[in-house]
Amino acid sequence: MTSLTEFPPDALNVLMRAIEEGEIVVPRVGLINSNNGFRLVSAQNPYDDVGTSKVSMGIFDRLCKLKMTYQSKEEEEQIVKLRTDCKDEKLVEQAVEITRRTRNHPEIKQGASVRGAMHFVEIFQQLTDLEKENIQDFEIYLSLALDAAYMALGSKIWLVETSQKTPEQVIKQIVLEVLRIISPSEETRIRPYRMSEPSSEFLEESRKFFRSSNQ
Incomplete structure (x- = not known):
């Protein structure tokens, strides 16, 4: 995912099942199970005034934070x-x-x-x-x-x-x-x-x- 804060809250809530249980339900397709080793990787830019939304604590509780610095x-x-x-x-x-x-x-x-x-x-x-x-x-x-x-x-x-x-x-x-x-x-x-x-x-x-x- 390019930027976590640019996704609407409803879309992020859908991902909670994928993160927690490794599966997701897609309309007209059905249940899709992830392979072993499935990981959700996303970047997060600082909050802007427009175009970003606050990420719920439920999502953050299921994620691990890796702080990136600038290149040399x-x-x-x-x-x-x-x-x-x-x-x-x-x-x-x-x-x-x-x-x-x-x-x-x-x-x-x-x-x-x-x-x-x-x-x-x-x-x-x-x-x-x-x-x-x-x-x-x-x-x-x-x-x-x-x-x-x-x-x-x-x-x-x-x-x-x-x-x-x-x-x-x-x-x-x-x-x-x-x-x-x-x-x-x-x-x-x-x-x-x-x-x-x-x-x-x-x-x-x-x-x-x-x-x-x-x-």
Whole structure:
């Protein structure tokens, strides 16, 4: 089962007999018995506001919980390369790092999965196709990276209830840190509802880093 919380309660109640007794009654077919070793395996995403239902304690009492964590950085990079067919290792590494930082940011309650990195790479590649030769310009590269991050991650992160920032502000902060335009310590100087713009020193160092990494 793809997502346990997306099934209506009546459908889940039908499964209780299959879980408990290893059999189920199908209309016009009759009784169907399971084979030895039958297991019901399902995933459960966090409860959303729409489209999910609460699972009864009767169902939970018959299930065992296996908590899954995110893949390692190396595994996520391989997934992104496989799903996007991207040959630019630097872009893949940046996309994965930006996405992973959404999972431990103090302003974010729930970060993005590896899908965020996949969508970042796909969007960035399509945006660069429009710029072509201008992509070697640092300011254009940064602008495209921010646009791709806003579109790829904006709908995939949940901010904490007490946050005074927008998702775009938090995403911008993460992108600037990953691209080495600002340091993480500058986070303390960010005022509510405003993003800290990179200093001229950091911007010049970033241009040098960008040019050297593309030689």
